[in-house]
Amino acid sequence: MEAIDPQLRLYTAAEVRALDRHAIEACGIPGYTLMRRAGEAAWRVLARRWPDAAQVTVLCGAGNNAGDGYVLAARARACGRAVRVMALVEPERLRGDATHAWRAWREAGGGVEPFDPARLEGVVVDALLGTGLDRDLAGAWAQAVAAVNASGRPVLALDIPSGLDADTGAVRGAAVRADATVTFVGLKRGLFTAAGPDHAGEVRLARIGVPDEAYAAVGGGIPRLAGTGLGRRRRGAHKGEHGHVLVVGGNHGMAGAALLAGEAAARAGAGLVTVATRPEHVAALVAARPELMAVGVEDGGALTPLLARATVVAVGPGLGRDAWAQTMLEAVLADGGPRVVDADALNLLAGRSLRRDDWVLTPHPGEAARLLGCATEAVQRDRFAAAEAIRARHGGVTVLKGAGTVVAGPAGLALAATGNPGMASGGMGDVLTGVIAGLAAQGLGLEEAARAGVWLHGRAGDLAAAEGGERGLLARDLMPWIRGLANP
Template sequence: MFRGQPLYRTADLRALERASRDVVAEPVLMQRAAAAAWRHLQARWPDAGRLLVVCGGGNNGGDGHLLAALAHAAGREATVLVPAGTQPRGEAAEAAWRAWDGPRRAFDGALPADADLIVDALFGIGLTRAPRDEAAALIAAMNAAGRPVLALDVPSGLDADTGAAPGAAVRADATVEFLLPKRGLRTGRGPALAGTVYCERLDLPDLLPELENAARCIAAPELGHWLAPRPRDAHKGDHGHVLAIGGDHGTGGALALCLRAALRSGAGLVSGLTRREHVPALLAQQPEIMAHAADAPDAAPDLLTRADVVAVGPGLGRGAWGRAWFARALAAGRPLVVDADALNLLAEAPRRLDDAVLTPHPGEAARLLGIGTAEVQADRFAAAAALAERYGSVVVLKGSGSLVAAPGRTPRVVAAGNPGMGSGGMGDVLTGVIAALRGQGLDAFEAASCGALLHAAAADLAAADGERGLAASDLLPTLRRLANP
């Protein structure tokens, strides 16, 4: 059965550590962590002869001291750097400090200039606030050093639960996380700060089988779970009729992207309701689309009832025309995918939309919740859950590590996507993809999960020629390819 990779909170990790003490002594676990990190360091940076290991006083710093000892034993030069006045906290950390007999320096405002690689073992999972004073200065110096960085467990300054970084945070090239995969490394600031993530279980048995995961991570290889080959006798009526509404004056391109994405994601029939001026261009771009002029609010009275799913929002606008069609879409009683200006109109008059999928970016999510964008990004999991509960809908909170949330469901994190997606029209394509999958029979949560993953994976494939300059329409050919795994 499809489940995705489970992700956990810091509290879960603490529970696992407590349960493991009767099986594996804490110093032994620390030695395993250091050995695992050392293996990854050697594999990725085999020529790094001089290491600077930045250590705090807790167990993360203990891991760093033991890693430095392993490097020294292997013939590498290693220096341990600690914030001034730092002392080990706890017996395991004290033992790790004693195991290191090389140079240990206090940070004096500058880093040694001769390091080939920096190891971040400053805070680990213990920090949930902004680093202060000397710690913040040390992190800034690490980031400014121009050297590759390997973080142990969590980049210092990153909240492992939320993916937020409330202050200074280490920008690592790679992170070796220990025991459990952490949800904060995979959304928000997490992917940018953690770099490539390697998870090491440290040979612990499954001590907590009843532990409830905090999220599930979904990746491109899992698309086949939703997108099985079609039967040989399938016909267009089996694959759903998608109706998309939008494209006010001057914004017909948004609706065109949505409609074309629905077609390339497998919808059997695709219809569009838009301003009359956009109909010829739609037909010229994609003759398979059934485009209808909708200048009057009572146009195409039977089209909304014949559609299997209605996507509303791309290019809709917030004028009288857009408001009238938004109201009609809500009244149609069909499964909905709501995006762009339809979300802004919903924020003006909040209501529950059962069986709908909402696809906000952080700014739209903030308006839907009546809070600031920074508050959304400070805890994306909490924001997505609040949106799902408030509107009774499935929510795709877009961004780095897009989240899919629904009332009573374990949230999913999309492990795909790239910075090239930060361009106009990408959200319109996502709306069309989710609508197509909804029309093909997936329920709202599964259509949103598969759609967000398919969209992001298509963007990754399309970015093979470079992320900068990636256009939303570049996803259309790759959508078709990935929709047939």
């Protein structure tokens, strides 16, 4: 069996339950042993992160998540912390391993109180609901979540913040905002996309002793992207070996978008980059980045010789939606070969049933909604399903941008956990388009280039933010980091 690194896989709740079953039934690990390991692992994270916290408040709900909470409470109490356990479900109603955990807590002298928002003290442990949530929170559950979020107390979530959908990252009515989340057995998809990053805080995986054999036997999960796979260049290489990217865009007032895409393609390693833009922008583009070739084009016919020389075409950055934009897009689509399609090129595609296998579409949620004919909120409720739906409709590879960018291609889904809020600024999408095109020009397949480019782009943003902060981060600040990450 092929070895699987669970740190590089993202699982649905059902897939993690299958791993649990295999560990219990095939590997002979008792369920209560797994629960004890989970609670103890969570306690270790709490003790390391908040070593001076004298008070711990554990909120227990129903099911195994509550059992994990009771185990943590017992360990915290044994280590000298003052522990209060408040339950939203009477412990007598618990079943299975969770009952054993509650009884062990009680036998150790621990008590259980009804939930009281006025008594939230110290570090709050969210052991309310876990991954079994199948409806929006309401009533006492929603009120408890609101109280936790309003308390100002540090919060540790067990497995997943209560109210967050483990599979999609959508908030089910209300969700706990945790400072840290200890997730068990496998990383949950929802922790890394949509609202997940805002609610999960720092995510730690505790495998709780599930052996490698279980991950290999059960399979499942999607890749958590890491690295580019690029190797070193041979010593005798020349620019012609590394592809020629043609960027088509830069309508009136938007030359900067085409410039950013072109520069990013060059920094990612493309041998040659040409920008086809409005004639009045040529001088400014050449002055800003003389390594790029800039050509003024008035109509689609002027693109013909440029398309003939291009290895990959990136269309959309600063394209606009006027007649010039339309004729540019039609000329690009009429020509065969790999394409990266972004921004207004996607808006011009909306409502059309075009389908091809040789393109990468890179919508943000609003553009994705226009491609699918739905509301942006519907895209964000299940970003994985939205990316797959765009790919099913238009073929090729779909890159659904945003917190936890999703890539959907012939090999399936993948997700990049890189990137940060500082990248919510103008031009970042243009840089991503250029990076993907630049990687594809060097010989990576379109899906491979999309996966590598999404990771590289987000990681470059993280490194740039670490150097100077998130607020005020500009798209061009990524360029030195793109160059570094493109080199092994």
